[in-house]
Amino acid sequence: MTHIVQIAPAISSGSGVAGVAHALEREFIAAGATVERFTAAEAGRPSGFRGRTPLATHLTRARNVVWFSTVGTRRARRFLAERPDAIAITHNDVMAGDIYVNHGLLQAAMRARGDYAWRMVRNPVHLFTAVRDRIRYRGRTHRAVVALTTNEAELLRSTYGRVRAPIHVIPNGVDIERFRPPDAAERVQARAELGVDDDRTIAVFIGHEFERKGLPIAIQSLGTAPEVLLLVIGGSPDMIRRAQAQARTAGVSERVHFVGTHRDPIPFLWASDVLVLPSAYEANALVVLEALACGLPVVSTRVGFAPDILIDGENGFLVERSAKAVGARLDELSSQPLDGWRVRARQTAEQYAWPQIARRYLELIESMRRGGVGAALGQGTPDDAGDEAGG
Incomplete structure (x- = not known):
């Protein structure tokens, strides 16, 4: 044995x-x-x-x-x-x-x-x-x-x-039984708790080190993705205050929603349409797998597991670390039905x-x-x- x-x-x-x-x-x-x-x-x-x-x-x-x-x-x-x-x-x-x-x-x-x-x-x-x-x-x-x-x-x-x-x-x-796509009722409830209707595209950012993980880039990217809301999970009160100031400077504060740190990211993944991770470094970025398992395509820089698992145009996009590149892909995803993306994202995660x-x-x-x-x-x-x- x-x-x-x-x-x-x-x-x-x-x-x-x-x-x-x-x-x-x-x-x-x-x-x-x-x-x-x-x-x-x-x-x-x-x-x-x-x-x-x-x-x-x-x-x-x-x-x-x-x-x-x-x-x-x-x-x-x-x-x-x-x-x-x-x-x-x-x-x-x-x-x-x-x-x-x-x-x-x-x-x-x-x-x-x-x-x-x-x-x-x-x-x-x-x-x-x-x-x-x-x-x-x-x-x-x-x-x-x-x-x-x-x-x-x-x-x-x-x-x-x-x-x-x-x-x-x-x-x-990834635990594919725990991290799974929501059913229709679960998605409606998750969005209702955030006060967001189902017509808006939500990009979720999850992480504590805002600078390294690229939150300022994600915030700036909203300038070229006008139909996207950004949901931010994580951060200390001081970090959130600085990020809120960055959102005001960029003129997108009404489209950035901070909810602080939560032990369970699943309700926020269920409410969202895409994960955004313009990080400078990741050893793995388990959140990429968790998001895919919940049926979310991923827009990520070439860090951690992303280059091994993301296929451009299939389950997400690999982008340069710039607001322009991130915003272009978020805007592209916000302008089309995501049902096929969700299926392909889930199928990818099931392999892991x-x-x-x-x-x-x-x-x-x-x-x-x-x-x-x-x-x-x-x-x-x-x-x-x-x-x-x-x-």
Whole structure:
């Protein structure tokens, strides 16, 4: 029987890394594997203050990253030593485990936001993370690395030069039972709760980092998409106030609706017609899959999973990171029936249901149990895959 240990700061239902690990755990168990967890809680993370200010929250998160990367690593290695038959899948921080899932590259994210050197130097945890991950990828910490997209696999190689472990591209999945197109009544109710009639085209933006994810571009794009309303999910009060000012400056404030942060995006996806994501960097952008699963075409820049999954004119559009390019596609979609787009979007997402994605992990695990990890990125042989994947 396959024995799997998942290592992550937290594992729970929902979004983010914790939600990914939880979805994989569910599917591994359904496939007959024995699964254990090693989280920060199991590692004995000390309790700390829970500040209500942004600074206190930032300091708590920074401390947790350093603690789980150092103390958590030592305790994870002891935990795994007691389970020599297990294959360990690590998500974030800990420097142990057979397979490391790369959920994002700090350096790439900071470069995308601009002022790279200043952003790195002003935050000691960024410098710590950069050094930690260079050791991770250039050394022998893991036997295999999973990149969530082909773009991310290339970024790994361009950032670190030679990644010693072979790189395998396995995307995140989506819960196609939870994320599904609404029926007619559900759509009417979702729109009624927003106070929008069914004749208007709604483009939804979901994300917290407004600048990196391109909200200012989405707002400006409304100037060339006059029939489109923009629904914004996420952001802190200060971020929303700045974005509202940007909308007023652009002269489109009456067509931008901010609803703040919500744990469940589904009602807003059901109310919408298209997802817009003019982001500068994404490791994966799970929201793209979630939107497709709900039947929404996607207008996105060439980041994260979008180039792997979007086909221009079929289930969305890949665009340059400019208001003109985004607005042109939103305007095009607002001027035509979207029934066919919705069907094609849903069909795309169904190919990435979590059972299929978990099966790909299980195939990698089986390869490792047989003594190899397979050719990385479709290159080489098991013996030379590590060198070729690292460039």
